[in-house]
Amino acid sequence: MRDVILGSTGLAVPAMGLGCMGLSSGYGPADHGESLAVLRRALDLGxxxxxxxxxYGRGANETLLGEFLSGVRRDEVVLATKFGATFDPDTGAPTGARGDPDFIRQACDASLRRLGTEHIDLYYQHVPDPSVPIEESVGAMAELVAAGKVRYLGLSNLGSGQLRAAHGVHPIAAVQTEWSLFTRHIEESLVPACAELGVGLVPYSPLGRGFLTGQYTSTDALSADDLRHSYPRFSAENARHNRSLLEPLHEIAAAKGVTPAQVALAWVCQRSRTHGLSVVPIPGTKRTERLESNVAALDVDLTGDDLAALAPIADQVTGDRFPDLPPELRSLLPADA
Incomplete structure (x- = not known):
């Protein structure tokens, strides 16, 4: 596995990462033993x-990683985590975001305890707090770097203006946001800002939450607690339409003897050539065989004709990329986030 330098900060990470949320929550029941097996295989594959x-799981995912890391050398893993989301203590429902300095310090210490580590390699603000200037939040995060608790700073789910303001306070190593064949809105302003400022981009949901694999194009086979039931793109009417958009993806995969998921991941990886910045996707999985398949996508090369055939997909997708959220939560996200 080759390394990629995220932006201009010098943070070296593998060319593909692992989104760990599904190992604990979000996509149906998690198998603890299988989750640990995925983490072991991830290390084997680089x-x-x-x-x-x-x-993620209200701390359970960090605890899982902390359990695993207790048995390996800490420097084997580049560990990224996020803070900022708040929840109702009784129901667990999301309530908003906090980015005030006191909260940030407390959140970092709590994550360090759950992860069982003395430092976090990359610490993201999960979503900006509209009541706190982002410069103030990043200033508090910079204090964590000075204290040795955090090595690099990242931001997630924000707009280009917020990124510019934050980067003026402390260098930002990476922005984490959604980017896939289904979701390309960030290419208008956020991606150019990252390229200009020397900030790496870490796409989450590069497989459209599984839709682009061709295996999860409806909610019929999903468990009742799978979060995709709340995503408009998976509703019956939208899903029927969105399935029809996958034909060029399947045709390219068949011609190359690979899977649709590998083509979709290769497309994301090749964004670095198109836009002149470092791009490291973090597809998630709960199965070792899918992890292995994802890694093999790094060997898939898409031609100009392939890219042209795939380009129209995002403009034709129906259904919002966000789940059904109350207005007060939806308002946390800027239009270009």
Whole structure:
């Protein structure tokens, strides 16, 4: 696995990372033993860039990674986590975001305890707090770097203006946001800002939450607690339309003797050539065989004709990329986030 330098900060990570949320929550029941097996296989394959958040399973995902890391050398993993989401203590429902300095310090210490580590390699603000200037939040995050608790700073789910303001306070190593054949809105302003400022981009959901694999194009086979039931792109009417958009993806995959998922991941990886910045996707999985398949996507090369055939997909997708959220939560995200 080759390394990629995220932006201009010098943070070296493998060319593909692992989104760890599904190992604990979000996509139906998790198998603890299988989750640990995925982490072990990820190390074997060189997938050492792991992404989590204090919101995933309300701390359970960080605890899982901490359990695994207790048995390996800490420097084998580039560990990223996030703070900022808040939840109702009784129901667990999301309530908003906090980015005030006191909260940031407390959140970092709590993540360090759950992860069982003395430092976080890449610490993201999960979503900006509209009541706190982002410069103030990043200033508090910079204090964590000075204290040795955090090595590099990242931001997630934000707009280009917020990124510019934050980067003026402390260098930002990476922005984490959604980017896939289904979701390309960030190419208008956020991607150019990252390229200009020397900020790496870490796409989450590069497989459209499984839709682009061709295996999860409806909610029929999903467990009742799978979060995709709440995503408009998976509703019956939208899913029927969106399935029809996958024909060029399947045709290219068949011609190359690879899977649709590998073509979709290769497309994301090749964004670095198209836009002149470092791009490291973090597809998630709960199965070792899918992890192995994802890594093999790094060997898939898409031609100009392939890219042209895939380009129209995003403009034709129906259904919002966000789940059904109350207005107060939806308002946290800028239009170009």
């Amino acid at each position: 997938v050492r860039f792991w992404d989590t958040a204090d919101a």
